[in-house]
Amino acid sequence: MKVLFIGDIFGNAGRRVLAAHLAAVVEKHDIDLCIANGENAAGGWGLTANILKKLHKYGVQVVTGGNHSFANQDILPAFESDPSLLRPLNFPPGNPGIGKTVYTLPDGRKAGVVNLQGRTFFPEALDCPFRLGLEAIEELRRETPVIIVDFHAEATSEKIAFATYIDGKASAVLGTHTHVQTADERVFPGGTAFISDVGMTGPEQSAIGMKTKGIVRRFLLQTPVRFEPSNDGPMLNAVVVDIDDATGRTAGIARVFERVQVP
Numbered sequence: 001m002k003v004l005f006i007g008d009i010f011g012n013a014g015r016r017v018l019a020a021h022l023a024a025v026v027e028k029h030d031i032d033l034c035i036a037n038g039e040n041a042a043g044g045w046g047l048t049a050n051i052l053k054k055l056h057k058y059g060v061q062v063v064t065g066g067n068h069s070f071a072n073q074d075i076l077p078a079f080e081s082d083p084s085l086l087r088p089l090n091f092p093p094g095n096p097g098i099g100k101t102v103y104t105l106p107d108g109r110k111a112g113v114v115n116l117q118g119r120t121f122f123p124e125a126l127d128c129p130f131r132l133g134l135e136a137i138e139e140l141r142r143e144t145p146v147i148i149v150d151f152h153a154e155a156t157s158e159k160i161a162f163a164t165y166i167d168g169k170a171s172a173v174l175g176t177h178t179h180v181q182t183a184d185e186r187v188f189p190g191g192t193a194f195i196s197d198v199g200m201t202g203p204e205q206s207a208i209g210m211k212t213k214g215i216v217r218r219f220l221l222q223t224p225v226r227f228e229p230s231n232d233g234p235m236l237n238a239v240v241v242d243i244d245d246a247t248g249r250t251a252g253i254a255r256v257f258e259r260v261q262v263p
């Protein structure tokens with residue numbers, strides 16, 4: 001199974017990249033399943049019900065999240081009605097939504113998807129992603145050996161540590177959240193593909209999605225500044241993971257970094 005995993009879709013620029021270009025990428029790489037982190041798709045902060053619909057229309061089959069998953073009230077009902085919308089599994093019980101799912105392709109093949117959030121440098125008091133992540137993977141393996149984990153975290157060390165911890169049990173551990181694509185993609189000895197961060201599908205000319213002017217002001221003055229999403233330099237950041245359906249082992253992981261002309 002060939003899986004395209006798209007790094008954090010950021011605002012209008014990211015959405016326009018997918019609208020204009022996703023179908024071509026899917027065709028070029030012969031993709032079976034498209035997963036995207038959508039927690040920044042609405043102006044950088046969370047998702048809306050309307051935007052979720054659009055992402056599905058563009059060809060995203062499973063949407064993962066992170067620390068901004070619950071930013072908009074508007075999206076909360078979708079967590080209960082759309083089984084292909086995930087939020088980090090390790091948020092406290094009582095929050096809407098699910099953190100893992102099994103997605104069935106039209107040809108009947110199944111892929112498990114798990115969404116976790118790291119705990120280093122985050123204010124949220126979350127349950128242990130290592131313990132809950134391993135439990136979730138072991139549960140999903142009863143249905144399919146093909147399992148993709150979105151590990152939404154700040155620290156590269158936490159992401160690498162988790163990937164080595166579960167190496168051989170999941171097909172891929174793909175880092176999200178920093179919006180900067182890293183060049184450390186590899187397959188661990190047990191067959192688990194890894195990258196510290198897939199990057200951002202959004203405006204390259206920005207500070208991780210926002211216009212740099214406000215960000216610089218914030219650093220200089222150390223006072224609150226209202227950040228504005230940038231629309232400049234739309235790009236696609238993603239990875240393509242090639243997974244053996246029978247074993248769940250990954251044969252290869254390739255980065256995708258494309259500057260995209262959008263209408």
Ligand SMILES: [Fe+2]
Pocket residue numbers: 039066067068152177
């Ligand atoms: Fe995030």
